[in-house]
Amino acid sequence: MPHRGTSSLSKFDLTGKAALVTGGARGIGLQIALTLQEAGAEIILTDADGVSLADVADRFPVKPQVYQLDVTASQAIRDLAGKIGSCPDILVNNAGVSRAAPTSQTTDEDWRFVLSVNLDGVFYCSRTFGSLMAERGSGSIVNISSMCSEIVTRQEPSVVTAYNASKAGVNMVTKTLACEWARSGVRVNAVAPGFVASDMTHKLPQEQIKSWSEQTPMGRFAQPHEIASAVHFLASDASSYMTGAVLSVDGGFTCW
Template identity: 40%
Template sequence: MHVMELFDLSGKTAIVTGGGRGLGEQIAAGLAEAGANIVVCSRKQDACETVASSLKEKTGVKTLGMACDVTDPSQVEAVIAAVKEQFGTIDILVNNSGATWGAPTLEMPVEAFQKVMNVNVTGTFLMSQKAGEVMVEQGYGKIINIASVAGLGGADPRFMETVGYNASKGAVITFTKDLAVKWGSSNIQVNALAPGFFPTKMSKGVLDQGGEFILDRTPLGRFGSESDLKGAALFLASKASDYVTGDVLVVDGGMHASC
């Protein structure tokens, strides 16, 4: 197979949760540019429809925008059923929906901690479980969980007081590895992306507080751009990664290497 064919997603269908903005929108755009049909889902229907419509216009792929609270099993099931009915298969799932909460650990409200864990961990589990039912039946599939460099170890409190977020992303990494082991025999590759610091609505507070501190510890000397996740996501979504599973691909400008 020619190397360019390994990255061709023509005819594939990808679900991107939290795809209405930020990193999810960037990933959805990259997969659409590679030829995949795109299903964008998040809590805000309007945002999903806007992104879906834009991707269809720009790339010509089929798209669908749906509202979905990934912590609600009934809404997750509705998305999976709609995608299967409209597209026939679910080839790629990107679990990108996420939440965070900033507060010193001694002051972190338990409700905030639970909310972050529920969205980032339980939501990833529910989407994977329901999409996985389809993938196991198909005998193939790709699941990409969006973790974070914050899940690789402790974060300096001078720029990141988000114990719930960090804990949740560590859980996502272990979940990724375990699911890869469980579903490898069904030809389902499960991997994670661990982005570093990208300017998004979610990261604004951290970057406002500790942006200089972060850049000083980033070998490439910049934050992530609007295209820096596209290639990494495409690799994990395509045939190019058919022999890669249970891995965590870090996209952080080298910050993790300098710690």
């Protein structure tokens, strides 16, 4: 009889599974892909930036499959499914953008761009790969949402109406697809990070980083690996009875 601890830990093992991660050339997406590979998964890495994608491939112990992909182009996603040839076991919809500006200064193009990448991209990728998973009878989709899907943070000095709206949409897409595909063996969950230390946030003024850290109960930003660990959990059999969940990983920010 196997040791109970070993049996439990084996549920996190992704050996023999393929994981497709969008927006994987940097930041959270890159760390998610590295973490899933460490757990045994074969990685399929996509990003709109083909140059950065090629550069990061060498950072993996086992070189991933890499594909340049614009998640706002539904036909390109269908074409990618054909190139891969088999449906991945795990889909991580990580690709996302933000354009911060007061609402009065948010252009139509800014609004559509943010909604198209953050929300349309999640739907298009889920529609293509999730449908294939449902036909097969198994799969796990993890969407990257945000604590801003539920709350409005104190932006200094700008606001992100489009970003917040897009992430709220991601939560509802997550819950709806979870219900639709639950009996098909496909689980759909989301991770809602708080402030994360990344290339993007490192460029912020130090006083802004200090202010946001002080507003967080844990007093700091998350590290990318802390978000990746939550994604690993939801992608694995360790979360086998979870679907439609939005898992907060925000240092307690939404508890205030």
